[in-house]
Amino acid sequence: MASSDAFDIDAALAAVNAPGARGGLTTPAARLRDLPRLSLRDHEKYVSLTMEFRCNLKCVHCMIEGTMDRLAPTAEDTFARILTDQQQNARWEGLVLTGSEITLRRDLPDLARRARAAGFSHVRIQTHGMHLARPGYTDRLIDAGVDEFFISVAGSDAESHDRIVQVKGAWDKMLRGMEHLDTYDHINMISNSVVTTLSYPLLPDMVDALSHLRRLIQMEFWTYFPMAETDEKNLAARHADILPPLRAAITRARTLGRFVEVKNFPECLLGQQADALVNAQPLLVIDPEFWTEFDRNEFHQCPHRAQCTSTECLGLSAAYVAKYGDERDLLRPLG
DSSP states (O other): OOOOGOOHHHHHHHHOOOOOOEESSOOGGGGGSSSSSSSSOOOGGGEEEEEOOOOOOOOOTSSTTTTTTTEEEEEHHHHHHHHHHHHHHHHHHHEEESSSOGGOOOOOHHHHHHHHHHTEEEEEEEEEEEGSSHHHHHHHHHHEEEEEEEEEEOSSHHHHHHHHHHOOHHHHHHHHHHHTTTTOOOEEEEEEEEEEEEGGHHHHHHHHHHHTTTEEEEEEEEEEEOOOSSSSTTTOOHHHHHHHHHHHHHHHHHHHHHHEEEEEOOOOGGGGGGGGGGGOEEEEEHHHHHHHHHHGOOOOOTGGGGOOSSSSOOOOOHHHHHHHHOOTTTOOOOO
């Protein structure tokens, strides 16, 4: 794809031709080239396939713990159809292989090889990173064509990370894997941290803990929302409480020369760091039942929505409003 304004979401969805496929752009593709490049903003160049719904962590903030057992991975015929389309049309630059934990698929190297053979320039996996602690396994993935690793980081050290994912030793394995990846010059890493009542104070320390990794090119901070109308786990933090450590984390990451993306946070609160808000996602192929649960969030519940010109902001979720109110005195419309 030559440029962002060449992206055609309708054509992409037609090529995928799978129930549960949704495009994830927020800002119109034609405007993407004009935005500040303080994040990768490459979502329209990727297609994401959910290929596995098993996981061997027990993250307290897991979005799909109630549906994991009944969601079905992307079918082989859909995968094959996307590979054929890529061979014929070179529609995307990269393929994301994701799931609850994609490294539990024994054929993951084969999936990566097939994607590369079909013409994908990049193959990205989304993972908790524990299995990357085995150098031989990680080397096999890289030899098969995986060159981008999107790694979930739940805490700022072994104690906090392991407490949140509820598996002892998870941090040490993840970090060993990231440090092994760091020995490769052509590999890129992206970290993904869910911001909850447990983790928001840790955000600046997360940046510091990973500061030595030269191939970590982007850090993402995803504000937690429950897949429901209420926050039964008490994990959704008040935005005003999140803001100071989030700002500090953004500043520290950018000082290190890293891109930053913030998800699910009101744009108006970020002030001069509002360019960090990027709610876009690659086109995602997932079991349609996931969207049934996801849509219970009822985003865009901002009292100023009618007056606001933001294309990135998702406003507030139903669960946030039920817990903290609509924050009408805190939020303000952009214009």
